[in-house]
Amino acid sequence: MSLVSLHHPLSSSAEQLRVLDESARAHKPFARALADSGLFPLRATGIRVFQINVGKLCNQTCRHCHVDAGPDRPEIMTRETAELCMAALARTDIPAVDITGGAPELNPNFRWLVERSRELGRHVIDRCNLTVLLLPSQSGLAEFLARHEVEVICSLPYFLGEQTDAQRGAGVFERSIDALRLLNGLGYGRADSGLRLNLVYNPVGAFLPPAQHAVEADFKRELGRRYGIEFHSLYTITNMPISRFLEFLLRTGNYDRYMEKLANAYNPAAAAGVMCRYMLSIGWDGALYDCDFNQMLGLSISGGAHIRDFRPELLAERRIVTGEHCYGCTAGSGSSCGGTTA
Amino acid sequence: MSGYYHQEDLGRFADVGKNAPELWKRFAAWYEAVFAEGALSEREKSLIALAVAHAVQCPYCIDAYTQSCLEKGSNLEQMTEAVHVASAIRGGASLVHGLQMRNSAEKVSM
Secondary structure: OOOOOOOOHHHOHHHHHHHHHHHOOOOOOHHHHHHHOOOOOOEOOOOOEEEEEOEOEOOOOOOOOOOOOEOOOOOEOOHHHHHHHHHHHHOOOOOEEEEEOOOHHHOOOHHHHHHHHHHOOOEEEEEEOOHHHHOHHHOOHHHHHHHOOOEEEEEOOOOOHHHHHHHHOOOHHHHHHHHHHHHHHOOOOOOOOOOOEEEEEOOOOOOOOOOHHHHHHHHHHHHHHHHOOOOOEEEEOOOOOOHHHHHHHHHOOOHHHHHHHHHHOEOHHHHHOOHHHOEEEEOOOOEEEOOHHHHHOOOEOOOOOEHHHOOHHHHOOOEOOOOHHHHHHHEOOOOEOOEOOO | OOOOOOHHHHHHHHHHHOOOHHHHHHHHHHHHHHHOOOOOOHHHHHHHHHHHHHHOOOHHHHHHHHHHHHHOOOOHHHHHHHHHHHHHHHHHHHHHOHHHHHHHHHHHOO
């Protein structure tokens, strides 16, 4: 169940921010780390990714989920808001549309968003949990994605069942392998294919991700050898100390050490390349944010805005809203929706 | 003092250099170079370190290299095998001394 359904105090973004701000006493505040590396205030450098979070509904309830998504979350983007998004997109030349959730495919407007974005000539990314592709209600989904040449970025935290199921739920690994075979069968992930299939690695616990190139080689070898699965790239993403992962850290007594580890691993090069500098994040209700993490913490974009008031020229140079959680994107080699940043 | 080992001391390792900064500096540089990717990958080196940590039974090293192995992408199967390697060498090292015992016994026996 989601933190919201459990009426957990951490289902409140205000409580999450309180915990995060309190920890800033134990390490250098993030704003000071940015200032020390000449990056404060952090500013956007344009908008190259139009990321739409179409809602919190998901068929899984992963233990680290920063969205607190699940089958019990009813918040999803309406057709009206989806149309506002596409109208805003049409006024720009932003090259990529990144659709996320929840399981974005469960939103009844998902396929329309893909079709409309493709009509506008944009590259489309689907952040897919894999198992959604096998749901009876989603029949033909994989073929639809292939037909529209949608890049599929899938979560698979490890190449073994034990670790994957520990994070994502019992039986998820086996179904994920079936879904990857389905995608491979359509040409996704093949070396000579234009159908891009990328995987996302998240640590299954309170530790930082491995070097992306090293773990990608492990995944390619093991998924190929064990299951005959191919994919293009593997992105490593650091678990963000918010929502369910924050609850895990606090419950298991790992919070202070994890935050210390993130702060000690602050990398100015990773900070300079953070994704919020080149993306715009749109919430299920049309509100605008600097990134999906800020969205979940309720940290609205500077000045506060909604997609109906879309002003791309102002947003492209906006000041980014930061907080202690931002250490999650700047530790080590950095972390973003596209993997490492440094 | 509740005991000799404290988890938080691991983060204070550099304090050991306070009265011998030059030696610490050389140790730190050498240590960093040792664990850098070379003929062996960083992941392999962390697994070796984990095994050695068990052989020398250093709780700080076990803690540090358990984390390090996970952060290099190793899994519990691989880490457990590494611990068995260390244990086999420790056990074998004891057992092979049985030959000393046999030699001594043979020398004094009729």
